[in-house]
Amino acid sequence: AQSVTQLGSHVSVSEGALVLLRCNYSSSVPPYLFWYVQYPNQGLQLLLKYTSAATLVKGINGFEAEFKKSETSFHLTKPSAHMSDAAEYFCAVGLSGNTPLVFGKGTRLSVIA
Amino acid sequence: DAGVIQSPRHEVTEMGQEVTLRCKPISGHNSLFWYRQTMMRGLELLIYFNNNVPIDDSGMPEDRFSAKMPNASFSTLKIQPSEPRDSAVYFCASSSGTSVAGELFFGEGSRLTVL
Numbered sequence: 001a002q003s004v005t006q007l008g009s010h011v012s013v014s015e016g017a018l019v020l021l022r023c024n025y026s027s028s029v030p031p032y033l034f035w036y037v038q039y040p041n042q043g044l045q046l047l048l049k050y051t052s053a054a055t056l057v058k059g060i061n062g063f064e065a066e067f068k069k070s071e072t073s074f075h076l077t078k079p080s081a082h083m084s085d086a087a088e089y090f091c092a093v094g095l096s097g098n099t100p101l102v103f104g105k106g107t108r109l110s111v112i113a
Numbered sequence: 114d115a116g117v118i119q120s121p122r123h124e125v126t127e128m129g130q131e132v133t134l135r136c137k138p139i140s141g142h143n144s145l146f147w148y149r150q151t152m153m154r155g156l157e158l159l160i161y162f163n164n165n166v167p168i169d170d171s172g173m174p175e176d177r178f179s180a181k182m183p184n185a186s187f188s189t190l191k192i193q194p195s196e197p198r199d200s201a202v203y204f205c206a207s208s209s210g211t212s213v214a215g216e217l218f219f220g221e222g223s224r225l226t227v228l
Contacts, residue, residue, distance in 0.1 A: 034216065043117075043204055043219035044156075090156065094215070100146065100169075101217060105155045 002027040002093045006104035014112050019063075019078040021107050023091035026072060032094040033074040034101065035065055039087045047089070050074060061085070086111045115139075117220035119205050125226045131193040134223045137186055138207030146217065147180055147190050148204040156204075162188065195227045 007022040025031060032051050036044040048059025055067045061084075065076045074091060091104040118137040126132055138145050146161040160170040162182045170180070177196070182188040192199055202224045206217040 032215070036217075036219075041222075043221045044206075044217070045219065046216060049216060092217075100158060100161055103156050 002031060002095060002099075002102050004091050004093050004102055004104040006089075006091050006107050008107055009105065010108045010110065012110040012112060013081045015083055016080050019076070019081045019085065019109065021076040021089050021091075021109065023065075023074045023076065023104060024072055025074060025091075025093045027093060027095065029095060030069075033065075033067060034092040034094070035059065035063070035074075035076050036090040036092060036103075037087050038090065038106075044090060047076070081109075081111045083111050083113065085109060117205055117207055117218055119203075119220035119223050121223055122221060123224045123226075125228065126195055127228050128196055129194045130227075131191065132195045132199075132225060132227075134190040134203050134205075134225070136188045136190070136205030136220060138188070138205070139209075139218055140186065142207035142209045142218070143185070144208045144210075144215075145182060145188050146206040146208075147188070148206065149201045150204060150222070151201045159190070192225075195225075197227045200225055200227050 003026045005024045034049045035047040037047050038044045047063050048057045050057050050067045058064045063078045088106045088108050090106045092101040094101040120135045144163050147159040149157045159172045160180045165182045180190045202222045204222045206219045208215045208217050
């Protein structure tokens with residue numbers, strides 16, 4: 001069965017600094033990988049997804065993630081943090097077929113002025 | 114498209130009362146999911162449907178919880194009787210395609226408070 005581990009339940013960065021949110025997965029077959037963002041009092045919305053095309057995936061709001069099969073990782077990065085990036089970020093893994101996405105526990109990103 | 118629509122957005126009720134949460138998925142989507150989010154447990158999958166048929170309800174916490182999908186455009190999650198520990202944000206999500214592991218589209222959630 002697949003699983004997702006997000007390292008760090010809370011990450012704090014200064015405005016303008018690099019954002020790095022870590023996600024590792026376990027899967028017996030090549031997975032689909034997703035990053036979702038949840039702003040306060042809202043539902044989750046898709047940031048980006050990997051579906052076996054390019055290993056470097058660009059998403060909305062300047063975020064990107066790189067699929068590294070050898071490391072079973074799909075870390076989320078952004079070169080320069082904005083105050084508006086403060087939110088909860090969820091990594092999710094899926095396989096084809098009848099098993100739903102498995103979500104990580106989430107990482108809360110704080111951006112300090 | 115209007116997206117996934119959930120109602121009510123906020124519900125405050127007293128212990129023992131029946132609660133019904135509603136969801137309208139995106140038109141054309143054939144899978145629907147109910148999640149519960151709390152600070153302690155994070156995001157939990159309660160139940161999901163494919164083509165209106167419940168596929169897996171192993172995440173439903175107790176018999177007090179039930180979910181139905183009478184047609185492709187409507188689903189309900191019912192709690193009867195409600196308890197304070199049911200207080201949470203309940204999300205509905207839908208997806209399209211032949212796999213239930215595809216991209217999910219979430220509603221804004223229903224925040225339930227049971228006093």
